Amino acid sequence: MALKVAVNGYGTIGKRVADAVARQPDMTLVGVTKTRPSFEARSALDKGYRLFVTGEGKAQDFEQAGLTVSGGVEDLLREAEVVIDAAPGKIGGANRALYDRLGIPAVFQGGEKSSVADHSFSALANYAACLGSRRLRVVSCNTTGIARAASRLSSRYGVRRWEATLVRRAADPGESKKGPINGILPGLDFPSHHGPDVQTVLPGLPIHTTALTVSTNLMHVHVNQVQLERVPADVEELVRVFSGSPRFKVFEAGDHVEGTPGVVEWARDLGRPRYDIMENVLWRQGIHLAGDEVRFFQAIHQESVVVPENVDALRAMFRLETDPLRSMAITDRTLGLSPRGA
Numbered sequence: 001m002a003l004k005v006a007v008n009g010y011g012t013i014g015k016r017v018a019d020a021v022a023r024q025p026d027m028t029l030v031g032v033t034k035t036r037p038s039f040e041a042r043s044a045l046d047k048g049y050r051l052f053v054t055g056e057g058k059a060q061d062f063e064q065a066g067l068t069v070s071g072g073v074e075d076l077l078r079e080a081e082v083v084i085d086a087a088p089g090k091i092g093g094a095n096r097a098l099y100d101r102l103g104i105p106a107v108f109q110g111g112e113k114s115s116v117a118d119h120s121f122s123a124l125a126n127y128a129a130c131l132g133s134r135r136l137r138v139v140s141c142n143t144t145g146i147a148r149a150a151s152r153l154s155s156r157y158g159v160r161r162w163e164a165t166l167v168r169r170a171a172d173p174g175e176s177k178k179g180p181i182n183g184i185l186p187g188l189d190f191p192s193h194h195g196p197d198v199q200t201v202l203p204g205l206p207i208h209t210t211a212l213t214v215s216t217n218l219m220h221v222h223v224n225q226v227q228l229e230r231v232p233a234d235v236e237e238l239v240r241v242f243s244g245s246p247r248f249k250v251f252e253a254g255d256h257v258e259g260t261p262g263v264v265e266w267a268r269d270l271g272r273p274r275y276d277i278m279e280n281v282l283w284r285q286g287i288h289l290a291g292d293e294v295r296f297f298q299a300i301h302q303e304s305v306v307v308p309e310n311v312d313a314l315r316a317m318f319r320l321e322t323d324p325l326r327s328m329a330i331t332d333r334t335l336g337l338s339p340r341g342a
């Protein structure tokens with residue numbers, strides 16, 4: 001029997017997660033929610049997803065817009081075995097009382113405090129520790145990107161110290177009210193919240209992060225400087241470690257992928273839905289080794305990198321697959337991610 005999944009919140013993350021769940025052989029999407037009618041609500045119905053009203057939303061507003069709703073969020077939750085909360089940051093935490101009252105396990109997103117769940121989750125970092133959990137929180141896009149890379153380097157070489165500067169996109173492409181549209185905003189906190197957030201999935205990782213926000217909406221870019229305990233033979237070995245892992249794409253010099261515009265163009269040419277790039281993106285020319293220190297750049301597509309993680313979180317919670325690599329293999333194949341070693 002396929003796991004019955006509800007998605008509460010059908011925005012940037014929720015609509016992608018809903019599509020991903022609908023593609024899994026061991027899961028069924030029971031329905032999705034919106035607070036108000038919109039083109040996204042209409043496209044959910046066009047895809048055959050059942051639509052429910054959540055938050056302060058009113059069924060009559062949907063009906064007036066000619067959109068058929070199947071009930072309220074509680075009706076949806078009663079039909080499901082688990083809910084993925086993809087409500088705006090902080091609202092998921094407030095939704096938890098509803099999930100608790102109905103006794104339904106839940107997956108939350110990175111905009112919530114880590115205390116919302118039993119564990120924070122990132123598939124490469126701590127899948128096994130999350131087996132059987134009733135509440136997981138998939139960490140944010142930036143945290144997911146660093147946790148994946150850190151899990152690869154720490155398990156293979158050990159990490160003495162990790163310094164990362166996160167160059168963050170200002171807004172998602174669909175957002176029109178966020179900025180800056182011309183400027184660079186340093187995050188004045190040191191460390192930024194990302195380092196402690198990575199430690200929720202990799203406790204003890206000696207990481208310090210700083211962050212700044214720039215005028216772009218395509219992707220984030222991380223500048224990483226990592227001191228290792230054991231020294232890799234050469235850069236080629238590091239490339240093999242990254243590209244031999246699920247959820248990494250390493251571009252070669254001959255690909256001529258110059259920065260995030262090139263990465264997005266690559267995804268468009270592949271015909272990826274919404275040009276989603278769910279892998280950590282590295283450049284072979286952007287990986288440097290000097291003594292015990294590795295420096296590398298990676299780009300992270302904020303809108304989609306957490307999507308496969310939500311799917312694996314469900315498999316870990318319900319023990320649909322106890323081997324993380326097998327779960328990731330199913331997820332990545334169904335979502336069309338780059339094969340390992342590509």
Ligand SMILES: NC(=O)c1ccc[n+]([C@@H]2O[C@H](COP(=O)([O-])OP(=O)(O)OC[C@H]3O[C@@H](n4cnc5c(N)ncnc54)[C@H](OP(=O)(O)O)[C@@H]3O)[C@@H](O)[C@H]2O)c1
Nearest residue numbers: 009010011012013034035036055087088089109111141302
């Ligand atoms: N966007 C990113 O780059 C990104 C990356 C990683 C993680 N996250 C995290 O993912 C979560 C969702 O972010 P998002 O960017 O997808 O937000 P979003 O685009 O604003 O979408 C939020 C969705 O939640 C719905 N909603 C509003 N109130 C709700 C309620 N009370 N209960 C349930 N749903 C409600 C909204 O419906 P209406 O539109 O009908 O009001 C909308 O469909 C946040 O925790 C965020 O931090 C976001």
